[in-house]
Amino acid sequence: MTAAKTAPKKTAVPAGAKKPADRQTAKDDVAPEVRVFNWRGTDYEVDTDRIDDLEFIEKLEQNLFASALTMMLGQEQYVTFKEQVKEAEGRVSMLTTKTFLEEYMEFAGRGN
Structure with a gap:
């Protein structure tokens, strides 16, 4: 003998509850995050x-x-960066640029 199947209880939806949107990813609800990265005082x-x-x-x-x-x-800000790191000879060192990128990537990746 099998047990009778019962329908699951329906719970009331609170007034003003947000309706789900089809094909919406979690990232769709998140605004881009702009963070301040201070590098060498700028x-x-x-x-x-x-x-x-x-x-x-x-x-x-x-x-x-x-x-x-x-x-x-x-x-x-790119122009600001170049002015900040420009050496006395007027050149921007590739090593300095690489260091900036590496330090930013570390900063952005750690969730501060």
Whole structure:
């Protein structure tokens, strides 16, 4: 003999509850996070989603550091960065640029 099947109890939905949206990922509800990265005394506002952007990663892999920095910082902050690190001879060291990128990636990855 089998037990009679009963329908699951329906619970009342609270008034004003948000209705689920089909095909919506968790990331759809999250606004981009802009964080302040202070590097050598200068604040840079950077969207931390940039390090999760395939085009940004491709630029880094292709050693297109200037393009990657411009994409990450925006044109205005990119100019600020170059002015900040420009050496007496007027050049911007690739080593300094690489250090900036590495330190930012560490900063953005640790969730501060």
